[in-house]
Amino acid sequence: MTPSANAETIVNQWPGSVNVQGPVPYRREPAISPFPRRQRRIMNLAKFLSRLPLITNWMNRTLADNAAHARPVADFGFVRLPLFFSADLLANTKVIVVARVPAPPFTAIGLPEFSAFGNGDYSGITFKDTYFLQTSQASNESVHFHELVHVVQWAHLGVERFLSAYAAGLEENGYRNNPMEAMAYELQDYFDRIGQPHDVETSIRSQLNQLHR
Numbered sequence: 001m002t003p004s005a006n007a008e009t010i011v012n013q014w015p016g017s018v019n020v021q022g023p024v025p026y027r028r029e030p031a032i033s034p035f036p037r038r039q040r041r042i043m044n045l046a047k048f049l050s051r052l053p054l055i056t057n058w059m060n061r062t063l064a065d066n067a068a069h070a071r072p073v074a075d076f077g078f079v080r081l082p083l084f085f086s087a088d089l090l091a092n093t094k095v096i097v098v099a100r101v102p103a104p105p106f107t108a109i110g111l112p113e114f115s116a117f118g119n120g121d122y123s124g125i126t127f128k129d130t131y132f133l134q135t136s137q138a139s140n141e142s143v144h145f146h147e148l149v150h151v152v153q154w155a156h157l158g159v160e161r162f163l164s165a166y167a168a169g170l171e172e173n174g175y176r177n178n179p180m181e182a183m184a185y186e187l188q189d190y191f192d193r194i195g196q197p198h199d200v201e202t203s204i205r206s207q208l209n210q211l212h213r
């Protein structure tokens with residue numbers, strides 16, 4: 001996900017975002033009493049998991065409603081993405097360019113703690129094999145790259161494991177250090193520095209296997 005350049009600082013952000021402004025600060029709990037924090041984190045995650053069907057229903061409906069506007073990323077004609085991702089992935093990943101990137105209605109879903117995200121202004125967001133991009137980002141190859149990392153994460157983990165891992169990572173580490181985002185940012189940074197082409201999909205799957213052994 002990619003908050004747009006003029007977005008306000010948002011602490012709770014949703015899967016697949018790129019913060020083009022760099023790391024988002026998050027508040028660390030004091031170290032004096034880690035146990036209550038751990039308990040609260042587990043309860044938050046349990047609450048999140050109980051709302052998973054509502055999130056996935058919303059996501060599937062949103063994808064279906066916008067399916068007519070979906071285009072394969074391969075159609076965008078980028079020259080460097082094919083050096084890092086397979087032709088299959090670029091042919092099968094869909095992009096939907098929109099004026100405003102959709103986000104789940106978290107308050108209605110019963111997760112008001114994520115509502116800052118729902119009101120945010122985003123450059124991109126990935127749901128399964130599809131990502132939404134704000135119109136201004138449609139030709140930004142770097143943002144496509146970031147969202148493609150999330151597409152591979154979704155594909156490797158599956159819907160429930162991806163959402164659970166993302167929520168757990170957010171609870172444990174905050175947005176920028178969430179392992180799912182850290183992986184996307186690190187690879188995107190390599191891409192932006194004109195790193196040598198390599199098989200990014202294999203690298204992502206290998207890193208996910210290390211994280212979720």
Ligand SMILES: [Zn+2]
Pocket residue numbers: 001002015016017018146150181184
């Ligand atoms: Zn992201």
